[in-house]
Amino acid sequence: xxxxxxxxxxxxxxxxxxxxxxxxxxxxxxxxxxxxxxxxxxxxxxxxxxxxxxxxxxxxxxxxxxxxxxxxxxxxxxxxxxxxxxxxxxxxxxxxxxxxxxxxxxxxxxxxxxxxxxxxxxxxxxxxxxxxxxxxxxxxxxxxxxxxxxxxxxxxxxxxxxxxxxxxxxxxxxxxxxxxxxxxxxxxxxxxxxxxxxxxxxxxxxxxxxxxxxxxxxxxxxxxxxxxxxxxxxxxxxxxxxxxxxxxxxxxxxxxxxxxxxxxxxxxxxxxxxxxxxxxxxxxxxxxxxxxxxxxxxxxxxxxxxxxxxxxxxxxxxxxx
Ligand code: HSE
Numbered sequence: 001x002x003x004x005x006x007x008x009x010x011x012x013x014x015x016x017x018x019x020x021x022x023x024x025x026x027x028x029x030x031x032x033x034x035x036x037x038x039x040x041x042x043x044x045x046x047x048x049x050x051x052x053x054x055x056x057x058x059x060x061x062x063x064x065x066x067x068x069x070x071x072x073x074x075x076x077x078x079x080x081x082x083x084x085x086x087x088x089x090x091x092x093x094x095x096x097x098x099x100x101x102x103x104x105x106x107x108x109x110x111x112x113x114x115x116x117x118x119x120x121x122x123x124x125x126x127x128x129x130x131x132x133x134x135x136x137x138x139x140x141x142x143x144x145x146x147x148x149x150x151x152x153x154x155x156x157x158x159x160x161x162x163x164x165x166x167x168x169x170x171x172x173x174x175x176x177x178x179x180x181x182x183x184x185x186x187x188x189x190x191x192x193x194x195x196x197x198x199x200x201x202x203x204x205x206x207x208x209x210x211x212x213x214x215x216x217x218x219x220x221x222x223x224x225x226x227x228x229x230x231x232x233x234x235x236x237x238x239x240x241x242x243x244x245x246x247x248x249x250x251x252x253x254x255x256x257x258x259x260x261x262x263x264x265x266x267x268x269x270x271x272x273x274x275x276x277x278x279x280x281x282x283x284x285x286x287x288x289x290x291x292x293x294x295x296x297x298x299x300x301x302x303x304x305x306x307x308x309x310x311x312x313x314x315x316x317x318x319x320x321x
Contacts, residue, residue, distance in 0.1 A: 016102035028146035033149035055093035069111030070133025098186035100270035101144035105147030108135025154310030172306035177281035231261025
């Protein structure tokens with residue numbers, strides 16, 4: 001049977017929690033929502049045409065070579081020698097910028113994934129990683145796969161090398177839940193990276209490596225006690241917490257409500273807790289939300305299991321339905 005020609009495809013790319021405390025730039029996981037959506041269809045004129053962007057308050061450029069999703073898609077088309085293709089793209093932003101939820105990574109992943117689907121899926125998800133990375137790097141100027149890789153592949157992803165894009169997916173424990181709370185302030189990743197030291201003492205490196213190893217083992221062995229003992233960040237959190245009002249109050253509230261551990265999601269301001277079970281995750285989300293509300297800061301709670309899917313198609317129209 002002939003493969004149906006895809007005419008239009010709508011994809012969803014989920015939010016992600018990067019670093020996961022002790023895995024600065026090398027560990028991240030996907031959650032179920034929020035996430036960005038992108039629709040692509042064929043276009044008569046060659047080139048990538050971004051025809052509509054919603055949910056961005058007019059902040060994002062429509063020029064494809066200046067837009068995160070556009071850069072990722074163009075990079076893919078260039079690699080495949082298909083720059084003469086005509087593609088129309090709609091971008092629907094469903095999460096705020098500078099939120100610590102992997103917003104630019106989600107757009108980059110969705111852009112590359114959607115176009116790959118439209119042109120008959122020549123590459124696997126894994127093979128799309130460098131193109132999505134190029135898209136995200138165009139937004140924050142840094143090269144780290146801890147948002148892009150879990151957004152693309154789903155689950156919990158460990159990055160052995162960002163340069164080589166050598167990544168490994170870990171099996172998420174069955175009852176591992178995340179409570180993510182986003183307070184309504186914006187932190188630019190660039191700024192949050194600049195406040196980190198260029199060098200760290202060996203004692204800090206040793207502690208961080210111990211915790212990262214413990215967290216990976218805990219995840220693989222579904223050992224919630226080991227996970228809990230390991231979620232500590234001695235490098236980024238102590239410096240970045242000052243960008244988030246009442247961070248330590250929120251941390252105390254999360255731990256008292258039963259969290260396994262609590263830290264900053266990516267570059268912040270979102271914070272996250274890992275929890276054993278949905279009930280605890282909901283309690284923890286509410287406790288952290290109350291702290292931010294008292295600041296007062298508007299905030300949104302996202303409670304989710306680890307999302308195993310990553311980016312996926314939500315609707316597809318083909319010429320041979
Ligand atoms: N690992 C990155 C950082 C994630 O912490 O700067 C940014 O989303």
